[in-house]
Amino acid sequence: MILLSLGPIVPGAALAGEPLLFIVVMQVPLYLTAMTVAAFRLNKMLIATMRAERENGHLAHHDTLTGLRNRAGFVAALNTKLAAPAGNGRPFALLFFDLDNFKPVNDTYGHAAGDQVLMLTAERLRRALPETAVIARLGGDEFVVLVSGVTAEQALTAGQRIIQTVTMPYQLAGGISAEVGVSVGIAVSPEHGTEAEQLLASADAALYEAKSEGKARCRMASVATNVAALRRLTQHSPAPATDRSAA
Known part of the structure; x- marks a missing residue:
């Protein structure tokens, strides 16, 4: 010019x-x-x-350790999904889970080993779940997955796949072998909520129920868990506690 x-x-x-x-x-x-x-x-x-x-x-929307979405990124994706026209989207499920016996790994082998477990868990989830699934690490050892176009039965199958995938032994640096378990709580939209925090609370309540029954289990949200979730929301309780890993 x-x-x-x-x-x-x-x-x-x-x-x-x-x-x-x-x-x-x-x-x-x-x-x-x-x-x-x-x-x-x-x-x-x-x-x-x-x-x-x-x-x-x-x-701002991704976890620096695992590369997965963080809470802000996941909520943004979930709100986008919820805002889609009703006739344009099929039912979807939230799978909320954390790692059982993760705290002993940190306490025994150090935080570097714990970080390795989290990164390997993220990689296993990417391989085990569909490419369209939105996977996020909310903090600590808590993860959540958004899977579109699934029925309640298919969501339970996905939860079992997560349990099988995550509970395989982890070979860490220095010849360390670590084992963790996982419990999964599931909420399906619109049955268990039509808002992001409501769905997360319902899935978290179902996770608590799964852990109380013996861990390494997958539970679908129910009327009881929905009531518990609603009570938590109305009481302005904090988001899912990260100290469940000690359980």
């Missing part, structure tokens, strides 16, 4: 035969060079800014 706007000036000044215009002939190439360098630098700055914004947006 710079060349097209100023390029014709050079032959014009040369053909005019005015000595002073020859100064313009000398200045135009220098000006073109300076403006070109400035344009490339500005373009580089804009690209760097766009990349930084993209990375910040990714970090």
